[in-house]
Amino acid sequence: MHALRGLDLAVAQGTVCGLLGPNGAGKTTAVRLLTTLLHPDAGSARVAGHDLLREPAAVRRRIGVTGQDTSVDGDLTGRQNLRLFARLHRVRDASARADELLERFGLAEAADRPASGYSGGMRRRLDLAASLVRRPDVLFLDEPTTGLDPASRNRIWDTVRHLTEEGTTVVLTTQYLEEADQLADTIALVDRGRVAHTGSPPELKALIGAYAEVVVTDADVMVKAAGVLDRLTGAEPALDRDRKAVGAVTRDPTLTLPRLVRELDSAGVPLLDASIRPPTLDDVFLRLTGSKELVA
Structure with missing residues (x-):
């Protein structure tokens, strides 16, 4: 060992x-x-x-x-x-x-x-x-x-x-x-x-790209929102059921916020909020180590 x-x-x-x-x-x-x-x-x-x-x-x-x-x-x-x-x-x-x-x-x-x-x-x-x-x-x-x-x-x-x-x-x-x-x-x-x-x-941060997240009005449509994000980002979305939020990492520079909103609207996903933000070190840590926990 x-x-x-x-x-x-x-x-x-x-x-x-x-x-x-x-x-x-x-x-x-x-x-x-x-x-x-x-x-x-x-x-x-x-x-x-x-x-x-x-x-x-x-x-x-x-x-x-x-x-x-x-x-x-x-x-x-x-x-x-x-x-x-x-x-x-x-x-x-x-x-x-x-x-x-x-x-x-x-x-x-x-x-x-x-x-x-x-x-x-x-x-x-x-x-x-x-x-x-x-x-x-x-x-x-x-x-x-x-x-x-x-x-x-x-x-x-x-x-x-x-x-x-x-x-x-x-x-x-x-x-x-x-x-x-x-x-x-x-x-x-x-x-x-x-x-x-x-x-x-x-x-x-550049290794993992930006982070796209949407907050939906109803938990029942989270799976549908996840499907849209999966298709647009090519990454497995993460679901936060308490916040009714779905997020995924994207390295596609063509994925803009207007495009994300249009795709979700076309799929019939009602939104409360949507964002695309640069990654944080939290995102880097979770993605590159595959860990859910940081202990220094």
Whole structure:
């Protein structure tokens, strides 16, 4: 039984690579291997220019990791947490580096309060700050915004963008496809222990085409609407009986909204709504992995 088999991945410096895939695809195993938390049975990898097998200590000195669970000590203040991490990593002038990160992450006013009293977003920002105390070349983020409110999530996104502008390479796993769409320069769809597809969000979306959807007035005509979409798109339509909606992916550029409405009208399908929209990463994920579930 192999968790990973033939996984091939290259990430350019100063970019964000999003690892997406269904449950059990091998993403977490890949991250644990690349951060030296697991030892591979075979294969090779280089992280920040260092061989993972021959130079694991050098790899650890060049990376930062923010996991799903916060690593900060709730009994310590924000300032004490960052000073502790800086000293553990033998950062020169740990106090100055802690103060710099507290200011950067908007935590200066709460710096001398125990971290146990921080909100979820503040603790997440403190955790991310802790992973940056020694200015890593490669930063691994494992679901960095899970459970955060939109304002806190946007602040993390801005921080990630700023890091890549400074030259940091980011490897991101996330359960939010919108997050991957916003942040990732490239996305690697991992399936059954290998990279099944890779490309920028626009490149991956172009692989599957647009999404046509109609909402009908009566559930009894959904099958008839599905037949029209099947004929026009050549793809198996998906039925959402609660919304009385029928949708299908189309790569036919000649399928316009007026044509879709005319064909449905000719077939005697009464409509409430109709649309043809560009694909989302949700569509890409479901189509290219054949999965109904995303677990990062």
